Amino acid sequence: MLEFYPQIKLVHILAIACSGSLFLLRGGGLLVGMRWPMAAPVRYFSYTVDTVLLTAAMMLLTILPKELFANGWLTVKVALVVVYIVLGVFALRRGRTPRTRAIAFAAALLVFAQIYFIARAHNPLGLFYLLG
Numbered sequence: 175m176l177e178f179y180p181q182i183k184l185v186h187i188l189a190i191a192c193s194g195s196l197f198l199l200r201g202g203g204l205l206v207g208m209r210w211p212m213a214a215p216v217r218y219f220s221y222t223v224d225t226v227l228l229t230a231a232m233m234l235l236t237i238l239p240k241e242l243f244a245n246g247w248l249t250v251k252v253a254l255v256v257v258y259i260v261l262g263v264f265a266l267r268r269g270r271t272p273r274t275r276a277i278a279f280a281a282a283l284l285v286f287a288q289i290y291f292i293a294r295a296h297n298p299l300g301l302f303y304l305l306g
């Protein structure tokens with residue numbers, strides 16, 4: 175499987191770009207009162223992209239040597255993915271007021287950025303590591 179590492183990583187990264195842009199558009203659309211972000215085709219497309227993203231992630235996880243994750247960056251990343259998903263649910267669906275949804279949306283984008291920096295830096299501090 176290791177010989178497919180570059181392709182699998184590319185799929186993971188393309189799915190991240192797709193997933194992140196879609197979340198940005200949907201959350202932004204909802205904030206200004208649009209209805210398309212919750213339409214069934216958009217939701218199903220979003221589930222599909224996220225499934226591809228996570229499947230590629232699991233494949234990377236199984237083929238890479240575990241020494242690569244020794245400093246705990248992946249554990250922190252996965253924990254933040256859970257936080258991102260919960261915030262995303264509040265931003266798109268569960269937030270009762272527009273203000274709650276807006277705060278959850280902004281927080282989700284910040285968490286997404288930190289997940290990205292953690293992945294790039296291979297360090298649990300993410301952006302703070304890259305800046306320091």
Ligand code: HEM
Pocket residue numbers: 183186187190228231232234235238242252255286287289290293294
């Ligand atoms: C449970 C979810 C996830 C798991 C288990 C996971 C796992 C992984 C693994 C194992 C790698 C390979 C690291 C390497 O090649 O050195 C990777 C790369 C990467 N992941 Fe994820 N990932 C997940 C979700 C995400 C999300 C939501 C983002 C979006 C911000 C993301 C961003 C990245 C990036 C940018 C890379 C490439 C890092 C580099 O340049 O080396 N991942 N991920």
